[in-house]
Amino acid sequence: MIDASLRQEMARQGVVTTTVQELYNWGRKNSVWPLQFGLACCAIEMIAASMARFDIARFGAEVFRPSPRQADLMIVAGTVTKKMAPQVVRLYNQMPEPKYIIAMGACAISGGPFRAGYNVLKGIDRYLPVDVHIPGCPPRPEALLEALMALQKKIDAQPLTGPDRPRHLDANAPGEYLVPECGEHDLVPSSNSQLWQPPVLVRGE
């Protein structure tokens, strides 16, 4: 390893040094291809983010892939209903590692304004591991870009070895998640208990 001050000095002299990890993560973070996948209102803002004014292409993420097999990032943009939830999980399972999820908008995080509905899933993190949440209803396109930058930072910081290495480099880590089934009254099971462990919050009067 080269220490930081030496590296700065070398960069000043015109010598660029890097590590395999940095090069690998640099490549990954600058070509995050999202899945072309819109659920509701937030999808329109997602499209707006990919259009001329906000231009998500400046972050290397304009290549919206129609097939999950070619995508790195799932932007859950909108309300996930109970009828749609199995399909969302299945799509995620079909994506190759490494894969990430941005939960865009209040509905995707928690059910949002529609959480009182009988057919609304109260947050996609009941079934899938979310990397970045964006509150807002809908979030502005800039907020999506900001979340994308947060995700890039997260990718950049991932070590390739050791216990904190990302899931795709860990043979024992789960790559596929439980797909819920449509039951007679509700989804079965109603959450993936391995993923979904909300804190206990008690309200007094």
Place this chain on the structure above:
Amino acid sequence: MIAIDNDTEVKQELLEVSMGPHHPSTHGVFRMNVLLDGETVVKLKPVFGYLHRNHEKIAETNSYLASIPYTDRLDYICAMTNNWAYTLSVEKLAGIAVPPRAEYIRVIVSELTRLINHSCLAGFLLQDMGALGTPLMYAFREREKILDLFEALTGSRMMHNFMRFGGCRCDLPPGWVDGAKTIVAHFGPFLDEFEALLTGNEILRARTEGVGVLSGALAVSAGVTGPMLRASGVNYDIRKVDAYGAYGKFAFRVPLGQRGDVFDRYMVRILEMRESLKILEQALRELPDGPVIDPKAKLRNLRPKPGEAYGRIESPKGELGFYLISDGGPTPYRFRVRPPSLINVTILEDLCLGHSVADVVVILGSVDIVLGEVDR
């Protein structure tokens, strides 16, 4: 050499394909179960409900005021017209009058919404035909300008939550009318440009002419409304029939199609945008002064007398109605949305039969559905 057995018949069977709910061209989470003979559609059954987020049930537990922001999220491209349809129904139910300035502002924002919807629809339709990006990008460029206006007026780009029972939430900010006039003046040249790009294009014509023909009689019986109905040659525009709001005061024509195919549906929408520009010019010129909300109208704790009312407007997609039943309580006893998108897809199977799979995508694009409204 491989011997070829000429006696073996090629086995033919029908193929069932599920398009959606995740499909690149389904305008959201819409699913069609299509039965194909080769490439030809022999049966098509739409499957709904992937975005059924219980708007009606939630509205029946919420106060009348709290339902306004939810209506924004029905047809999320046209929040303003949704607001208007809902407030119109509540005004009918509770007998609230709207001052003239508010009526004019409502017309202005609704026609701007129509511009957004129709130009984006043309972009999405072309995207479905394979013109990836370009027309949609031009449409969104213009949309952003109108959204800036809406944001300055209401504070939000998409979910405006602007109208209130008896008027509008706030008056136009200073300079807004001039900004709107500039945008209206620039929108005509943009449409010319847009048409030069698209209307004459031979590929667009080949893909749309004679595809998905809808007869006027079937359209009426199936409850098809909006530009789809008028593209089939039926003259029925609720802005003219009911003359709600201030629409009776403006001179505008209703564009009609002749054949009822995809091209006519595209063309009727382009022409409607030009008529909208005429309405906007008149409304912005003649905008009266005065209050923007009836000072007697209640905001909170609205409890209409027991009864019911059905109010409808011409939204960019068709007839958007709200049917409300009040039992005298603070929440509506029954809150029903009459969604134009859902009822317009009733005839989807009739339009698609005999066409190829690629045409299904184009026909669906020309029906113009938004899933937030189809499933609610």
Place this chain on the structure above:
Amino acid sequence: METLEQLKARLETAIPNAKIEIVPNPSPVNQPSLLLDTESARAIAHFLRDDPQLRLDYCSNVTGVDWLKAGYLEAVYHLYSVALKHGPVILRMRTGNRADRVYLPSLTPVWRSCEFQEREVYDLYGIVFQGHPDLRRILMWDEFVDYPMRKDYVEPDDYEYDPTPHDDALEKARKHYPQAPAPLQTEAAQ
């Protein structure tokens, strides 16, 4: 357009067995409606559509209503005329009760636009429309057994992480609270 009383009289002469009632509407908009009996509803619908004075060729809206206290379900139809540009004429039909006598005649053979809307009413309210060409669930999944828009529908208790609970949600959340002195926990939660 003629008044509802005139229309009722004309309907009763045209369809002898029809039992029609006018349901008043006290709200300012004054949209009273006709309550039809289930036997003659189809014939009345045909008459309304084909009568040259009315020509109600366009059924705009079909609504299900659950009258929990009165003990029946109701389907409401809003009719307009595209040809003569008038309306609305509002029809209502009521089921016998909310449990087993939930049958109504389908008006889809008269107006095609009822197809998906009647399916929706069946899905959410459980009214069975007899004569409907394709009566399946439309919004909920096929395995679903309840009728969620009914007033007495109880949601499955999927306790959510809801830090700002109110009313029913608060009651529901309380059942999931751990057994601890509440005020103390509130201090800790801040």
Place this chain on the structure above:
Amino acid sequence: MLGSGIIRGFIETARNFAGSYCSRERLTTIQYPEERLAQPESARIMPFLVFDGADPKAGLRCTACTICEQECPPQCIYIIKDAVKKPDHIGKMQMQPKVFDIDISVCMGCGICAEVCPFDSIKMDQVFELSSGERFNTFLLHKEQLAKPNEYFRKLHPSDAAETDARRAEDKIKAEAKARAAAAAAAAPKPPSSPKPGPPPKVPAPVPEHAEVAT
């Protein structure tokens, strides 16, 4: 001629392409994050609470009247009243919230809370960079995180803040005048009245149009 329509389309595209180098009309890209779109004064993302002065606890305008809690469409506000009262800007003793939480992972940013608040306390913020990797601890905002000084509100919504400040200053002057009059009346030698100073004047809080104070 077959293909002329396509060629005309190409000319349009070329015009837009060339135009994007010289015309701001055609090149609309905002280079976020270096460059930011100016948000209009009315822009609203999430609510915040206004406090006067320097101390967020003493100056908080909220009186825990729970109107916003009742009217919030997605029910994402949670208020517990404090047992201890504190004086408001005109010296009247008012309730204050012990707990004031907003779950911004649910909030739909509709602005109804700000619209119905009769105490000019809850207003709409314009910060949209709220994303977080963690759901449970970041999105439940407590009173301490929600409280922002009046200067911040003035910066975001200048005209709204100017109107509010003017109204509140007027209320204060009125209240002081009334207090003075009450004190003078109390000081005047009236046989039945006791000589001790009068109670604090009862001035109703400023109530904007359409708002009704909850019972």
